[in-house]
Amino acid sequence: MNATEQCKQSEQIQLPFGLSEYAQRLERTRQAMLERGLELLIVSDPSNMYWLTGYDGWSFYVHQCVLVSLERAPIWFGRRMDGNGAKRTAYLAHDDIIGYSDDYVQSSELHPMEFLCQEVIIPRGWQRSRIGVEMDNYYFSAAAFAALQYGCPDATWQDATGLVNWQRAIKSAQEIAYMRIAASIVQHTHQRIYEVIEPGMRKNDLVAQIYQASIAGVAGHGGDYPAIVPMLPTGKDASAPHLTWTDAPIPDDSVTFFEIAGCYKRYHCPQSRTVYLGQPPQVLLDAEQAVIAGIDAGLEQARPGNTCADIANAFFKELRRRGFDKDGRTGYSIGASYPPDWGERTMSLRPQDKSVLQPGMVFHFMPALWDAEWGLEITEAIHITANGAEPLCSTPRQLFIKK
Amino acid sequence: MNATEQCKQSEQIQLPFGLSEYAQRLERTRQAMLERGLELLIVSDPSNMYWLTGYDGWSFYVHQCVLVSLERAPIWFGRRMDGNGAKRTAYLAHDDIIGYSDDYVQSSELHPMEFLCQEVIIPRGWQRSRIGVEMDNYYFSAAAFAALQYGCPDATWQDATGLVNWQRAIKSAQEIAYMRIAASIVQHTHQRIYEVIEPGMRKNDLVAQIYQASIAGVAGHGGDYPAIVPMLPTGKDASAPHLTWTDAPIPDDSVTFFEIAGCYKRYHCPQSRTVYLGQPPQVLLDAEQAVIAGIDAGLEQARPGNTCADIANAFFKELRRRGFDKDGRTGYSIGASYPPDWGERTMSLRPQDKSVLQPGMVFHFMPALWDAEWGLEITEAIHITANGAEPLCSTPRQLFIKK
Secondary structure (H helix, E strand, O other): OHHHHHHHHHHHOOOOOOHHHHHHHHHHHHHHHHHOOOOOOEEEEHHHHHHOOOOOOOOOOOOOEEEOOOOOOEEEEHHHHHHHHHHOOOOOOOHEEEEEOOOOOOOOOHHHHHHHHHHHHHHOOOOOEEEOOOOOOOHHHHHHHHHHHOOOOOOOOEOEEEEEEEEEEOHHHHHHHHHHHHHHHHHHHHHHHHOOOOOOOOOOHHHHHHHHHHHHHHHHOOOOOOOOOEEEOOOHHHOOOOOOOOEOOOOOOOEEEEEEEEEEOOEEEEEEEEEEOOOOOHHHHHHHHHHHHHHHHHHHHHHOOOHHHHHHHHHHHHHOOOOOOOOOOOEEOEEOOOOOOEEEEEEEOOOOOEEEEEOOOOEOOOEEOOOOEEEOOOOOEEEEEOOOEOOOOOOOOOOOOOO | HHHHHHHHHHHOOOOOOOOOHHHHHHHHHHHHHHOOOEEEEEEEOOHHHHHOOOOOOOOOOOOOOOEEEEOOEEEEEEEHHHHHHHHOOOOHHHHHHEEEEEHOOOOOOHHHHHHHHHHHOOOOOOOOOOOEOOOOOOOOOHHHHHHHHHHOOOOOOEEOHHHHHHHHHOHHHHHHHHHHHOOOOOOHHHHHHHHHOOOOOOOOHHHHHHHHHHHHHHOOOOOOOOOOOOOEEEEHHOOOOOOOOOOOOOOOEEEEEEEEEEEEEOOOEEEEEEEEOOOOOOOHHHHHHHHHHHHEEEEEHOOOOOOOHHHHHHHHHHHOOOOOOOEEEEEEEOOEOOOOOOOOEEEEOOOOOOOOOOOOEEEEEOOOOOOOEEEEEEEEEEEOOOOOOEEEOOOOOOOOEOO
């Protein structure tokens, strides 16, 4: 299929980005491959597959990948029945969508990656190439790698974890537009939470409202599923950052944080806020002020030329000055994603990360505090512009109190 | 900490199962380890971690595991901040909850599995053991295995994919009770879909209703998040089984299938139904009759002593007799699960699978038909009892037609 035919075919499906944007992404990826001496790249991360080709489906529970070479168009490889989904969502030529049969699904005898070697890699003469694999991706299991090594014993394997993710760090205008829609959705959802939360409400009923608000969406834009479900631990449970929910009622005089995201066309805008039902104890009010001052200090540093570490250090310093302590990371790069993580898995806002900030990068600045008895999350998604940090949401930056 | 203290401590948290049930599960797992000559098992599958210890949190986007040895109590290993979640949800002694610092999170320099070797495996003298790892689990990446091999060069590694999953195949009374609640939730959700769906409704608004119904739950039992988001492709898109949703309106004279699940305490009851808006074409009505007859034929075979293959073959035979063709698998074992898959990843209903059915097993019998122009899903979750198959739901088994 030539470029015109491919173009014609892809007009029939609704791609989230224009073909020229996909061409640029491919070019950037190939450049990174050349720099590392890679002749072939096996892309297993669903968000990278989506970013490169448009492929979008909940099929990552079986083995699948996109193959990027230096010359020919990318190849989608996955379960045969999901090939139909690739035809419906990716710009690829149908000949470049290759499926394996159901015998290979969750079988202890047959592995899809052996099929990939036999039917795709070897017939195209790539079996002695230098091949990049995303060694530390969720969907590239130890068995997948073993099957590739077995099926292509003469290939040279190189860890390419994050190679594509890094190409995604600076967003295009269309990507920022989608993230702004996601931002409007998460902002709307926090409003809904504040409107409906009350003592005695079962937590799952509140979650039902969160889903309703975030999927119905805003201003005609329907919400997509975020890569993480709502997390909303209360009280002592809020000392644990990643608990989800139960059907127990929310007690009076309690603090609950809400770590949620808006999602539009797989682009995420996470934002957390915290709600106290009743009169908060002084320690929480002090923590609120410390976090807000810390965010201000971090935002001040969030400008092109500075580093991820600058944001984190400014935040931690302000926090310590006010008597609170936190270590670890306080944010990460965001963009398109699939479960189980809405982060981009490249840059982290932490003292060790010297990545230089550039216009078009977007981070979830996530200055959460988790104490043994409570948790407080007031966070911002920030867009790095030439003039500094632009928060994507205008949700009031405070501890919400409802009496 | 001795058994009494551990018991006391775990009274303070709400475990989904009694301590004696966890003891039995551990015993069954150790028996399977002994049969394979394993001295240590590294359990990375979140559903296995949950089943063995009660640990429940959305933390599987970072490396974590449960270590099962033949003598001592299981150890939870994960990100330090998630250790709080382990204390809140697992029955384990707090000394057996071991965390790594945030430096190890999504870092290109430090890997949590190296920390596991240095701080957990080697200090306990397991570094020369025969160690089982879940090679083909989503959350056991190629890099995780490489880090273990590097950190414990004298260990012998054995693939233990599915070892724990197989111990889960026969459900306890309490597990069946949870699955019945999940069944009532999915049945309620299908009712809601039928009530609210209409031509012109945006798909995302329907999804918002699906979430509302399934999370609010039934009869005082709040719904948990299913391991897969709702899938509801319409028309030609329904030829692709794993597309999720858009914000486009549902057209008149169109067919949409709904692949959804109820979930309660992580136990799933998936069930699919299909809705036609308008007067369905004859081919769909014929397909409906073929699928219903195929289900009857399969259910007839779904009794102790028969095999998974017997169900699949009976279904396929009936389908072919009526002029429809399908290959591949037509169902799988179900139980507790986490994203990205609500299957148990052991038995499949397919001709190659000779696993013998036993009372207490539960399957999603999934006789879907995907044509190039449409898809039809009418499926049942079935419980194998001494007397044969018991469908967990009583949702009418038909193509729903709404005019």
